[in-house]
Each structure stands twice: as C-alpha cells, then as structure tokens.
Amino acid sequence: MNYGIAIFPSKSIQDDANSYRKRYDPHYSLIPPHITVKNTFQADEKLLEEITTELHFIAKDTKPFTIYMNKVSSFAPVANTIYFKVEQIQPLLELYERTHEGIFPVEEGHSFVPHITIAQGLTDDEFSDVLSSLKMKKIQYQDKIDRFHLLYQLDNGSWTVHDSFVFGL
Secondary structure, rough: OOOEEEEEEOHHHHHHHHHHHHHHHHOOOOOOEEEEEEEEOOHHHHHHHHHHHHHHHHHHHOOOEEEEEEEEEEEEOOOOOEEEEEOOOOHHHHHHHHHOOOOOOOOOOOOOOOOOEEOOOOOOOHHHHHHHHOOOOOOOOOEEOOEEEEEEEOOOOOOEEEEEEEEOO
C-alpha cells in the first residue's frame, strides 16, 4: 500500500489554496492542501507498525512551530507547478530529515522544497498567465503547526489519514 507523511495547514490557508486548486489542480479532489514531508512510499504491515512507532517518537521530540508563506513560486522549468512557498525553517527541516533516515523507505533524491501546491499540470501558456497573475497578489500567511499525519492512498487515488501525530505527546 502507498503511504506518505504530510502537514495540513489551518482551514483558512486550505480555503485560500483551494480557491486556486479548484480551477488549476487536477488533484484537487484527491487530497486537501498540504505540505509533503515524505513522498509516497510502500510499506507492508510489519514495516508500517515500525514506522508508526517511530513517528510517535518523532512527534514526542518535536515542539510546535510556526510556518511562514510570503510568496508564490513555481518549479519551472522542470514542471508547470505553482505553489505557496513555505519558508524552510529548522524545525520543519528536522522533521523532514527524521522521516528520511533509519527505518523509513528510501525515495528518489529530490531537494526538500516545502510548499503548498495550488496549480499543476497546466499548459505552458496557462502556466505563464496564472503565475504572472498570482505573483502580483500579496501572499502572507503564518500558521502554527502542532502535528503531522501518516496518510494512505485509496484505490481511487485519493489520500486519507491513517494516523495523526501531535507534537510533544
């Protein structure tokens, strides 16, 4: 089964992201706006149990932190994906690093770029128009993060929460 680890921002940030995702993200109905901490990986029941135990330890050792988003950015020219850029702060980086070592399955080596996707799969013209328009808007969010989630993928491609891990517990 496919699993992933993500942080869901507050409802107000999700609502703002969804106002764009409804029009510009074909994955809109598959998962709420989120920050991917660990991309899709596979695990059997035994490994899942070990990972869940480790995630509880990680959560217990992590203090709540505040994230900041101050601009819209993109993955161009690699992909026509537009996102709210999340500042890479130390607690977020440590959470990422701890979910990419030890028992956690290895994934392809991509740099960690914390973000909330608001548009993807756009044509080149659409991408240019949408990005230009969004770069003119004032984007400024901050959000207190006090938990992360282990997700699993359903047969229809959508993602749902398997378990939540509250920081400090």
